[in-house]
Amino acid sequence: MPDGVTSRPVIAMDKIKGLKCRECGKLYRPDPLHVCEFCFGPLEVDYDYDAIAARISRETIAAGPKSLWRYIDLLPVEKEATVGLHGGFTPMIRAHRLGQALGLDELYLKNDTVNHPTLSFKDRVVAVALTRAREFGFDTVACASTGNLANSVSAHAAQAGFRCFVFIPSDLESAKVLGNLIYHPTVVAVEGNYDDVNRLCSEIAGEYRWAFVNINIRPYYAEGSKTLAYETAEQLGWRAPDQVVVPIASGSLLTKIWKGLKEFERVGLISNVKTKVNGAQATGCSPVATAFSEGRDFIKPVKPKTLAKSLAIGNPADGYYALKTARETGGVIASVTDDEIVAGIHLLAKTEGVFAETAGGVTVGVLKKLVEQGAIGRRDVTVAYITGNGLKTQEAVAGTLGEAIYIEPSLEKFQRRFRLKET
Amino acid sequence: MAVIVRIPSPLRKLTGGASEIEAKADSIGGLISTLDSTYPGMRERLCDETGSVRRFVNIYVNDEDIRFLTNQNTPLKDGDQVSIVPAIAGGRI
Numbered sequence: 001m002p003d004g005v006t007s008r009p010v011i012a013m014d015k016i017k018g019l020k021c022r023e024c025g026k027l028y029r030p031d032p033l034h035v036c037e038f039c040f041g042p043l044e045v046d047y048d049y050d051a052i053a054a055r056i057s058r059e060t061i062a063a064g065p066k067s068l069w070r071y072i073d074l075l076p077v078e079k080e081a082t083v084g085l086h087g088g089f090t091p092m093i094r095a096h097r098l099g100q101a102l103g104l105d106e107l108y109l110k111n112d113t114v115n116h117p118t119l120s121f122k123d124r125v126v127a128v129a130l131t132r133a134r135e136f137g138f139d140t141v142a143c144a145s146t147g148n149l150a151n152s153v154s155a156h157a158a159q160a161g162f163r164c165f166v167f168i169p170s171d172l173e174s175a176k177v178l179g180n181l182i183y184h185p186t187v188v189a190v191e192g193n194y195d196d197v198n199r200l201c202s203e204i205a206g207e208y209r210w211a212f213v214n215i216n217i218r219p220y221y222a223e224g225s226k227t228l229a230y231e232t233a234e235q236l237g238w239r240a241p242d243q244v245v246v247p248i249a250s251g252s253l254l255t256k257i258w259k260g261l262k263e264f265e266r267v268g269l270i271s272n273v274k275t276k277v278n279g280a281q282a283t284g285c286s287p288v289a290t291a292f293s294e295g296r297d298f299i300k301p302v303k304p305k306t307l308a309k310s311l312a313i314g315n316p317a318d319g320y321y322a323l324k325t326a327r328e329t330g331g332v333i334a335s336v337t338d339d340e341i342v343a344g345i346h347l348l349a350k351t352e353g354v355f356a357e358t359a360g361g362v363t364v365g366v367l368k369k370l371v372e373q374g375a376i377g378r379r380d381v382t383v384a385y386i387t388g389n390g391l392k393t394q395e396a397v398a399g400t401l402g403e404a405i406y407i408e409p410s411l412e413k414f415q416r417r418f419r420l421k422e423t
Numbered sequence: 424m425a426v427i428v429r430i431p432s433p434l435r436k437l438t439g440g441a442s443e444i445e446a447k448a449d450s451i452g453g454l455i456s457t458l459d460s461t462y463p464g465m466r467e468r469l470c471d472e473t474g475s476v477r478r479f480v481n482i483y484v485n486d487e488d489i490r491f492l493t494n495q496n497t498p499l500k501d502g503d504q505v506s507i508v509p510a511i512a513g514g515r516i
Contacts (some may be wrong), residue, residue: 024471037433038468040479040509278447298478298490317511320478 014078019219020046022321030076032216043219045076053267058238061230061269067123068227074263075227076220077131083160084127086116087225092235092383097351098364102371106341108241108383109348112233113356118155118179119389120148120357122227126156126213128224133211139163140210142345144201146194146249146387147176148309148357153213154183162224165210167197175392190379193304214250222252222318229260232383233270233401240264240273242380243304245367247359247387248279248288248333249311251322257385258325277325278375280335280366282358284337288319292326293333299323306356307338307396310388332375336365342400344368345390355390363387426454426499430504437462451482452495454505469507481511 002014019028023041034043036303056073064070068088069081077191091111099107112121126149133141142165143153164185168177169192180187205212228390240261240308246254258277265273283291284306287299294389295313299319316322326333336344344364349355357366367384370376407413437476444474446461448454459466471477475494483506489497498507500503 035509035511036479039477040511041477042479042511300488300491366478382454 001196003123013052015047015073016078017046019043020323023234029388030367031213032133032138034218035398044228045219045223047074047076047263049266053191055200056267056269057405058234058269062236068127068224068231071227071230073267074230074260075128075269076133076223077128081127081131081133084123084156087123087127088115090115092232093352093354095352096377096383098181098329098348101351103378104371104376104380104382105378106381108236109352109354110234110383111354112228112387113354113360114391117159118148118151118293119392120152120313121225121385121387122148124227125149125221125224129211129213129217129221130156130160130162131151133162133213134160134219136211138211140165140208142201142204142210143213144198144215145177145313147172147392148310149214150187151179151392153175154180154185154187157185162211163325167174167201169194169197169202169309169312172392173180173395175394176309177193179392184348186415194313195301195304198313198315211216222256225253225256226260227265228385229257230256230264233261233264236383237262238270239381240270240275241383242274243276243278243376243382244279244305244333245278245363245370245376245382245384247363247385248281248319248322249313249316249359251279251288251318253321253323253385253387254279255318255325258329275329276331276376277329278331278366278370279326280363281333281335281392282311282341282362283335283337284307284308285312285314288312288316288322289333289335291319291323297323307341308362309393310357310359311362332370332373334366334369334373336362336369340369342397343396346400349390354386356386357388357390357393358396359388360386360390361396425501426503426505428458429456431503431507431509433458433509434465434468437465437468448499450495450499451484451489451497451505454493454499481508481509481510482507 016030018030021036021041024039061070066089071285093109095107095109115123138161141157143149144167150168167188170189188348205215211217261273264270285304287302291299301315304314341361348364363384425445430438446457450455
């Protein structure tokens with residue numbers, strides 16, 4: 001790590017105690033670090049929950065901004081939010097029609113397709129990562145991305161005035177490439193899949209003093225996903241759902257949703273958290289679902305081959321913890337084929353008016369499957385996480401849609417064409 | 424039986440900076456013991472208190488993860504290439 005970054009005095013704030021290795025428990029200062037130097041386990045932020053519980057309440061949260069920052073007491077920043085002030089607090093939709101189609105009485109969609117500013121849940125993690133990066137004094141931010149993260153880092157960096165490098169696989173959907181370029185970062189399209197991009201970025205991160213949001217800033221960045229769980233509990237009227245269905249790419253989102261629910265319980269905001277945490281993968285990239293069904297506790301990396309490019313991580317960094325979370329909570333990790341993904345996108349759009357990207361199709365497809373298998377019961381209060389917007393992955397549904405009907409601007413032509421009964 | 428072992432940079436402090444070493448062993452378990460006697464401290468970096476290889480340490484024999492072979496019983500033969508790779512550094516397929 002470059003000088004000047006690690007030489008800060010040990011923490012002035014009281015909510016963050018430091019970083020802690022998830023494997024061996026070794027403690028570190030809250031610096032831009034992500035791997036335990038002793039056992040190579042991942043580092044995670046270690047909070048003083050008693051201090052947080054003493055000052056947080058439903059009232060303090062409700063009085064906060066209508067953004068993810070209303071939960072700042074549980075986020076790993078030292079001072080106030082400075083980047084991504086309008087992210088989060090997305091709609092929680094009571095999905096009557098989709099619920100009816102699937103056989104669920106109380107289904108909700110957490111709709112991050114309309115997150116600000118780049119229409120995916122990544123606006124949460126990037127707001128936290130770049131606020132923290134600024135506290136560390138970085139002037140350059142970067143990421144390895146399957147698309148949505150790069151879009152979000154590019155937009156937030158533009159707004160906050162960081163120099164920005166984003167690294168993406170060379171075969172991304174065109175809207176996700178354009179969705180970077182418009183913000184004028186340096187876009188590096190790497191010939192290879194996400195795992196190749198990630199490996200390259202790990203090497204680059206060792207050479208430059210940059211804030212790589214999902215590498216050296218990862219312990220802070222990943223915490224932003226907890227806000228999906230906080231919002232879930234608050235928007236359900238301060239209770240935890242019975243079941244959640246979460247898409248899995250690296251596995252981080254799933255583990256952080258569970259962590260967020262447990263933290264709310266720990267600091268006394270909700271009680272009796274018995275949520276079953278279910279995971280959703282595409283069959284063409286399902287290393288975690290495969291390990292789940294084979295009863296293994298280690299992940300065999302795969303080479304991704306799926307329409308769901310946003311989830312195409314063959315060697316998921318948090319796969320082990322996602323597996324552990326699903327098993328410990330009584331959840332299931334399942335996968336769906338590309339055809340089922342497309343069917344899921346259509347079903348969601350035509351029942352709820354929400355156009356999700358491929359990851360949303362994966363989530364809806366797996367939700368359907370779990371209801372059919374009986375893993376999710378009719379009366380279970382269920383939340384499905386719709387994490388990205390369909391306008392970014394239009395290629396996925398091309399060729400599966402009807403066509404517009406072209407007519408001349410005449411009432412007679414219209415009536416002759418449609419022969420609708422008059423009302 | 425001599426095998427070639429690739430050492431990742433975080434462990435090179437133990438090997439005096441060497442990134443590749445030659446060692447004699449007939450299994451991965453034997454290799455870890457050999458490495459630990461030549462480079463004291465190596466075992467605790469690679470294995471947890473139960474003796475299992477740490478979760479975020481990957482060991483490959485000729486590009487195959489030992490978890491998909493027979494873990495520490497995985498046999499070694501002359502000329503095998505063994506790589507030790509911290510998982511979070513990006514892993515590999």
